[in-house]
Amino acid sequence: MHTRRRLLGLALASATLAACTTTPTAPAAPSPKLLVLVVIDGLPMRQVTGYRDQLAPDGFARFLERGRWFSDAHYGHGHTVTAAGHSVMLSGAYPQRSGIISNEWRDPATGAPVYNTGDAAYTYLDNPTAPLSGTSPRSLKVETLGDVLRTRSPESKVIGISGKDRGAILPAGHKGTAYMYMGETGQFSSSTYYMTALPAWVKDFNAGKPADAFFKKTWAPLLPESAYARSVPDGQTWQVASGNGNRLPAVMGDKMDAPGPRFYGNLLASPFGDELTLAFARAAVTNEQLGQRGVQDILSVSLSSHDYVNHAFGPESRLSHDHTLHLDRHLQAFFQFLDKEVGAGNYVLALTADHGFTDTPEWAATQGRDAGRFASAPSLALVNAALSAKFGVDKLARDFSAAGLLLNEPLAAERGLKFADVQAAARDELLKLPGVEAVFTREQLLGSDTTTPYLAQMRKSFDPTRAAQLQIVLKPNWIHSYRPGGSSHGSPHRYDTHVPLLFWGPTYVGQGEEKARVEIADLAPTLAGVAGLPAPAQAQGRDLRLAPAAR
The missing domain is CATH 3.30.1360.150 (Gyrase A; domain 2)
Known part of the structure; x- marks a missing residue:
């Protein structure tokens, strides 16, 4: 009875909101059962639109052809790195409020290193915990949309999944549950902040050793060579050759006798890292019955591989181009899984990135840029x-x-x-x-x-x-660099701030391209409006369904 009253209240809230605005995309239906945030680590918007003619019918194209998308979406903060971006998405608060100023920093009083999700009070489950490992959201000073949801509805589930600890922990907030990939073992785990033991379904997933299935698998180009004419060829001197090499095709675990820590770590810098993460996300949806229990849930899936690829080879590279296309096909399969498992009309998708990317300086210099x-x-x-x-x-x-x-x-x-x-x-x-x-x-x-x-x-x-x-x-075109090759991000320049902001769920968010400049801080208030929830308390953005005009 309590659940029925809550759902009725959410429906009435949505109806009232729709009545107060003339915006045609305001929701006219009850709130969705599941909110799904997909984050592509290190994906500049220019790569989505630049390869549009080569996309699958139902990956990124689901948003571009049948969703609502913002073609000029930016981060408003200047130090554009992974932790900072992930902290903004579902809180709507910039680092000046969230305290997540970077991936790591030094304590101003002592000079000691600090990791953004580091917390020595907690350890990983069934996996080693190195110093400064990301184990809790303690450093996050603000609430997230998931925290708002679980405060109002404790029976709701908020789950964050990522190849990186910060990509899972920060979107999950203080009251959600985070699962992250363990680079030493090829498993997914959590920490004692969230639970005392992993659920049976996670143990079963790890027992199947799914990462090992990619040992000796080949990352081969998806399209014929002529399709990559717009990208920089493989094997450039500035492309990092460690890991899986800097040429396609590339064999995972080449010259290794068996899977081990180096193989598991290198897997993230390939399309197989995203494939594995999405397999775990499917297991979470099925076993946790997300969006299928009569209450609203939130799932955040941050795919880390593109960031590793762009760091090693640069976003201008053929390797990055091909990785984008593989990623697109993996997204298509995941979205179609959600259609069947949750129901196409029962969930809303949002897709963004935590930052963009700078072209490799050596490549930029060949184009006449000061880099x-x-x-x-x-x-x-x-x-x-x-x-x-x-x-x-x-x-x-x-x-x-x-x-x-x-x-x-x-x-x-x-x-x-x-x-x-x-x-x-x-x-x-x-x-x-x-x-x-x-x-x-x-x-x-x-x-x-x-x-x-x-x-x-x-x-x-x-x-x-x-x-x-x-x-x-x-x-x-200048980057902070700790090695002679590859590229990076972290600036307030357009190539680092301009990222995708894409929505799908026509009943709830409408359709079509919006060309007005918006910010990723608007994502949390927008999803809050879709869900019939108040925006997180420290959010600095606005509901884009109601105010799409340029700032």
């Missing part, structure tokens, strides 16, 4: 040498931390130095380094200036309790 790699260690040494010469104190700069340079404020105070002087001098030295576009001080980031380029974006990435005092923006 390069910003190396942290030598840059830190140069800044410290200059500060030491000026102030007579060594190591006033601790290290680079997230998007910034962390200065040793306690040391400056101990030596009687004015911190403002140290900060200004460090800023001046950073601006002399090749590839640096802008450097913002803590005072600028906490101020109200809205006209200086990049400042508003970097402000949304800045939590003063966790971030370095100086925040750095590199020039376009």
